[in-house]
Amino acid sequence: MPAPPVRPVVSAPVLTIENFSVDYLVNPVVHAVKNVSLTLRRGEVLGLAGESGCGKSTLAYGIVRLLKPPAVIVSGRAVFHSREGIEIDWNLLRAEELRATRWDKISMVFQGAMNSLNPVISIRDQLEDVFTTHRPEMGRRERRRRCAELLERVGVDPARLRAYPHELSGGMRQRVMIAMAMALEPQVMIMDEPTTALDVVVQREILREITRLRDELGFAVIFITHDLPLLLEISDRIAVMRAGEVVEFGDALSLYTDPQHDYTKQLLASFPSLTGERGSFVRGGMDERLLALDAVRLDDPDAGSTA
Amino acid sequence: MTTLTAEHLVKNYHLRRGLRGGTLRAVDDVSFTLEPGRTVALVGQSGSGKSTIAKLLLQLERPTAGRILVDGKPVQRRGGGLRRYRRTVQMVFQDPFASLNPYHTVEHHLERPIRLHHPKLASDEVHRRVLHLLERVRLTPAENVAARRPHQLSGGQRQRVAIARALAPGPGVLIADEPVSMLDVSIRLGVLNLLATLQREEDLGLLYITHDLATARHFADEILVMYRGRIVERGDADEVILRPQHEYTKTLAAAAPNPERRLSELRGG
Numbered sequence: 001m002p003a004p005p006v007r008p009v010v011s012a013p014v015l016t017i018e019n020f021s022v023d024y025l026v027n028p029v030v031h032a033v034k035n036v037s038l039t040l041r042r043g044e045v046l047g048l049a050g051e052s053g054c055g056k057s058t059l060a061y062g063i064v065r066l067l068k069p070p071a072v073i074v075s076g077r078a079v080f081h082s083r084e085g086i087e088i089d090w091n092l093l094r095a096e097e098l099r100a101t102r103w104d105k106i107s108m109v110f111q112g113a114m115n116s117l118n119p120v121i122s123i124r125d126q127l128e129d130v131f132t133t134h135r136p137e138m139g140r141r142e143r144r145r146r147c148a149e150l151l152e153r154v155g156v157d158p159a160r161l162r163a164y165p166h167e168l169s170g171g172m173r174q175r176v177m178i179a180m181a182m183a184l185e186p187q188v189m190i191m192d193e194p195t196t197a198l199d200v201v202v203q204r205e206i207l208r209e210i211t212r213l214r215d216e217l218g219f220a221v222i223f224i225t226h227d228l229p230l231l232l233e234i235s236d237r238i239a240v241m242r243a244g245e246v247v248e249f250g251d252a253l254s255l256y257t258d259p260q261h262d263y264t265k266q267l268l269a270s271f272p273s274l275t276g277e278r279g280s281f282v283r284g285g286m287d288e289r290l291l292a293l294d295a296v297r298l299d300d301p302d303a304g305s306t307a
Numbered sequence: 308m309t310t311l312t313a314e315h316l317v318k319n320y321h322l323r324r325g326l327r328g329g330t331l332r333a334v335d336d337v338s339f340t341l342e343p344g345r346t347v348a349l350v351g352q353s354g355s356g357k358s359t360i361a362k363l364l365l366q367l368e369r370p371t372a373g374r375i376l377v378d379g380k381p382v383q384r385r386g387g388g389l390r391r392y393r394r395t396v397q398m399v400f401q402d403p404f405a406s407l408n409p410y411h412t413v414e415h416h417l418e419r420p421i422r423l424h425h426p427k428l429a430s431d432e433v434h435r436r437v438l439h440l441l442e443r444v445r446l447t448p449a450e451n452v453a454a455r456r457p458h459q460l461s462g463g464q465r466q467r468v469a470i471a472r473a474l475a476p477g478p479g480v481l482i483a484d485e486p487v488s489m490l491d492v493s494i495r496l497g498v499l500n501l502l503a504t505l506q507r508e509e510d511l512g513l514l515y516i517t518h519d520l521a522t523a524r525h526f527a528d529e530i531l532v533m534y535r536g537r538i539v540e541r542g543d544a545d546e547v548i549l550r551p552q553h554e555y556t557k558t559l560a561a562a563a564p565n566p567e568r569r570l571s572e573l574r575g576g
Contacts, residue, residue, distance in 0.1 A: 051491040052462070170353075199353040200518050204562035226492055232566035253573045256566060270493045272521040274565050275549060279525040282496055286504040290497030291445050294463040296452055 013081055014220050015040040015063075015106070015188050020076035022055070022062045025069070032058040032071070034244040040188065040220050045211075047235030047252070048224040049267065055244040056224050057111075060192050063222075064106055065090055065098060080105055083187060104134055107181040111193035114173035117165040123176055124161035127151075130183040150179040154209055171202035178210070185217060192224045207234055229271050232256050240264050266293075309395050309479025311341040311364070311512060315373035318359055318536075333359040335536040336373070341480055341512035346503075348515045348527035348544065350559065356536040357516045361484050364514070365398055394424050397478040401485040403465035407457040413441070413468050414453040420475035440471040444501060463494040467501065474505065480512040488519065499526050520563045524548040532556045 017040075022033040032055045040046050050056045061067045063078045073091065080088040082105065093101060110116075118126060127147040131138050138146075148158035154175040156168075165173055174194065181189055191210070195203040211234060214221060225231060231238055232252050239249040240263065248261040259265045272279020281287060318334040334356045341347055349357050362368040364375060366382065366389065375382050382392050400406040407416055417437045421428065428436075441449035444467040457465055466486060473481055483502065487495040499522060506513050517523050523530055523544065530547040532540040532555065540553040551557045 051493060200562045201352045201558065227564065228492065229564035229566045233564055233569040253570060256570055267493060270496055272496065272525045273567070274521040274524065274560070274563055276567070279496065279521065282499050282522070282525045283503050284500075287497075287500055288445070290494070290500050291463075294461055294494040294497060296446060296448070296460070296464060298448075298451065 012042045013039045014042045015222075016079045016081070017059075017063060018076050018079070020059065020062060020078065021074045022058050022067065022071055023074045024071050032244050033062060035076070036241075036244075036246050037076075038239055038246065038249070040222060041236075042187070043214065043218050043220055044236040045214065045221045045223055045234055047231035047238040048222060048241060049226065049228050049231050049238060050241035051226050054241045056241050057192055059241070060108070060190050060222065060224055063090065064102055064108060064190065065093075066108075080188070100134070103130070103181075103186065104184045105186055106188040106190060107184070107186040109174075109177055109181045109189065109191045109194045111196055113177040113194070114165075114170055117173055117176065119165050121164075122161070123151075123163055123165070123168070127161070127176075127180055127183065130180060134184055146183070150183055151176070153182070153213065154179045155205070171198050171206065174198060175206065175209070178206070182213065182217070182219075186219060188220050188222070190222045190224070193226075194223075195230075196225065196227070203230075210234075228267050240267065308343045308510060309512060310343065310378055311396065311480045312338075312376040312379070313340075313360070313364070313373070314338050314376065316360070316363055316370050316375070317372040318356075318363060318368060319371045332536050334363065334370075337533075337536075337538055338373075339531060339538075339541075341514055343479065343510045343512050344507065345529070346506065346513040346515055346527040348517060348523035348530045349533060350517055350520060350523050350530060351533035352518055352559070355533040357533055358484060359536075360533075361398065361482050361514070361516060364396060364482055366392065390424075394476040395478055396480045396482065397473040397476060399466070399469050399473050399481065399483040399486045402489050403462055403469050404457075404489070406469050407465055409457055411456070412453065413446075413455050413457070413460075416468060416472050417441070417453075417475055420472055424476040436475075440475060441468075443474070443505065444468070444471045446471070461491075461494075463490050463498060466490060466498055470498075470502065470505070474509070478511070480514070481506070482514045482516070484516040485518070486515075487522070488517070495522070502526075518559075520548055520560060532559065 017036060017038045020033055020036045024030040024032055036059060048056050058071065062073055078090045080090065082088065088101065124147055127150060128143050131143045131146065147161060151158045151161060156172055156175050160168065195206050198206065223231065223235060235252050237251050238255050239246045240261065242263050248255065248259065248264045255264065259268055316334050316337045320331045320333055322329040322331050337360060339347060349360060351357050363370050377392060377395060383389055414437055417440055418433055421433050421436050437453055438449040441452050446452045446464060446467055460468065487498050490498060503526065515523065515527055527544045530542065530544045531538050532547065532553065534555040540547060540551065540556045547556065548560065551560055
């Protein structure tokens, strides 16, 4: 394998996001992401936590410039620092360069990605497509070997290359997507709720796989989810987003033990503890404060319609 | 007050593999009792047979063997007996985005079960009941909410409409299949807290189907752990989670996110 086996120096940044803002140009304008600045260090797992509608997915799509109108990036930039020391400002890339750089330097696994496999094309053809597009010089035999390797790496039997998506379980399809995202050995992977649709046992296996591969290949991960306990387990650092802003950003341990922002405290308190006492109030009396968080808003009847 | 008993339930599905057929035993000899005021959690991973049990209880599937008893009497499969049963056993589904019809108002969703199960009620009495149901699930102002369509509510609010709908016929048993797994985390406990409150008020028997061990432990009195159609472990909620006996329960407990474990590692290292 050409991948560097050593764990890279954690301090060097691989992706810098500066004052990033995204608006949805609808009436009235929605400021979905407001002045977000984050630094992703080489080889780290950065957790991005927040609830539906907070702008975390918009930010992810914005970084790799996959936003569709009416969404526009109104300010800021995302700069990629390659291993060779070259800086790439994603906002300045032209369409063709963007197509070549995406997936090669930064790849993505989105929520429900397992359903984006083409149902009438075999797994092998879909994996090979990545290589024929980005590595046209690669020979057929080499391509096939790499595809088999990729599947093996994510724990799927290479014999399944001949299978079609419907012949695989949800967990296996999601692994295929992760394999596809790793095909070109990108330096950054953005994962948006990659395991949310899967059950706990499968989720645990895939998370283990991601952490192992990160250690092996040294890529950095932006892991987006609303599941804070999960983030606390796998991330080095965590950013908490609310209403388009990062309200708190720090390492996992201090965020958990010493949260500063009220929203972070509220999020932490909303998870019942598996083995501790936290959560036992559920069976207690009615606590109206809990539902006050989700009160009906009269000013804006369409407020609940975020995706 | 209703007691629902499942006795030695078995459900086989026939599979077709080319010319040969096979049998999948989705539920294998499952027995339990839902008593008024008590919550039983059914936990297990996808495909373990949890939702098949819900379908059997709702009479959407016919068991291959075993039987379901309401207050000691077998369920009638047709006519008035089945209608009475449907009034008694109600369901809250997982996905509040799919379980409400986007074309209809909240009022329509709540009005239908009331009219179906109480056909003689006058319109203004039906409307009064709709508002009362909304108030009970804390969706206020009720008049305002009743006139809305599902897309004008958040996921949590929609799920509360679904709970109100399930309560509309005046059931004795509620089956909730992953009722909070699609909701934002900050409101999950609020919805569970509401369910527990309504349960106490109505003395409902509640079957809580989930893969989330942490909420199962706090929300339920008794936990049944399912694996491949069988109940491999059962007992008092705290007992099952804190002192799991079966290998599979241990696997499930190990797979559940548990930040305390990681943090003790971080502190140690």
